[in-house]
Amino acid sequence: MFSELECPLPHINHGSVSKNKAVLGDDITVTCESGYEISGATIIECYPNQTFGENIPSCQDVNECAQTTGGCAQTCTNTVGSFLCSCRPGYKVSPIDQTQCVDINECDVLNGGCDQKCDNNDGSYRCSCNEAGYVLFTKDHTSNYRIPAEETGMLPGDRFYINHSCVRAYQIIRQCVCVCVCVCVCVCACACACACACACACACACVRVRVRVCVRVCLCVCIRACVRAYVHLCMLHVFVVSTTYYNVFVHCLD
Numbered sequence: 001m002f003s004e005l006e007c008p009l010p011h012i013n014h015g016s017v018s019k020n021k022a023v024l025g026d027d028i029t030v031t032c033e034s035g036y037e038i039s040g041a042t043i044i045e046c047y048p049n050q051t052f053g054e055n056i057p058s059c060q061d062v063n064e065c066a067q068t069t070g071g072c073a074q075t076c077t078n079t080v081g082s083f084l085c086s087c088r089p090g091y092k093v094s095p096i097d098q099t100q101c102v103d104i105n106e107c108d109v110l111n112g113g114c115d116q117k118c119d120n121n122d123g124s125y126r127c128s129c130n131e132a133g134y135v136l137f138t139k140d141h142t143s144n145y146r147i148p149a150e151e152t153g154m155l156p157g158d159r160f161y162i163n164h165s166c167v168r169a170y171q172i173i174r175q176c177v178c179v180c181v182c183v184c185v186c187v188c189a190c191a192c193a194c195a196c197a198c199a200c201a202c203a204c205a206c207v208r209v210r211v212r213v214c215v216r217v218c219l220c221v222c223i224r225a226c227v228r229a230y231v232h233l234c235m236l237h238v239f240v241v242s243t244t245y246y247n248v249f250v251h252c253l254d
């Protein structure tokens with residue numbers, strides 16, 4: 001009896017062979033696990049030198065994200081032998097279908113970190129201030145409030161949490177200076193009495209700290225003229241000096 005020449009079966013990482021024994025002339029088929037693809041010949045033969053030759057196939061990882069993003073709705077990450085779907089900030093993987101993403105309602109947890117009002121939206125949320133006299137702290141120095149040196153304003157719990165905190169609105173200081181100038185001019189003529197009355201009223205409208213000077217010149221001119229007229233009345237006197245001529249003269253009276 002001659003023993004058959006056997007070929008030792010190759011070890012294929014992440015793969016397997018179709019037989020548990022191979023003798024001279026046998027063909028075996030190599031298959032890969034899910035998530036891997038074969039590199040090389042699928043079928044190998046047992047040769048007289050009791051090997052399957054030098055070109056033993058191997059199983060290589062399949063990059064599922066390379067095509068159609070692995071079926072992930074948002075982000076696909078390839079792993080060795082598999083892949084993972086993940087979601088952008090503001091979304092989470094759906095518990096029903098792990099390739100899909102659903103919105104996170106941030107307002108459900110600690111009111112989204114908002115001081116006052118929290119509005120959820122698809123992929124995000126928004127804080128706002130609904131109490132009178134308050135505004136949203138959107139950046140350092142909002143309404144004159146400064147972020148302390150030891151904080152960034154970007155973390156929950158910061159004294160002024162950007163886009164979350166509400167601070168009192170900047171107080172507008174109104175300061176107006178009004179100046180009224182009244183000028184009265186009396187013009188009298190002839191020794192008559194003259195009286196002038198002058199009144200000024202100024203109004204300032206200021207925005208924030210601003211000094212606005214309002215000058216109003218009120219010119220009152222009172223002219224009172226007294227005219228004394230002297231009228232000379234003239235009377236014509238005609239006397240008959242003689243019967244032959246007439247003598248005419250003019251006599252003026254006060």
Ligand SMILES: [Ca+2]
Nearest residue numbers: 104121123124
């Ligand atoms: Ca949201």
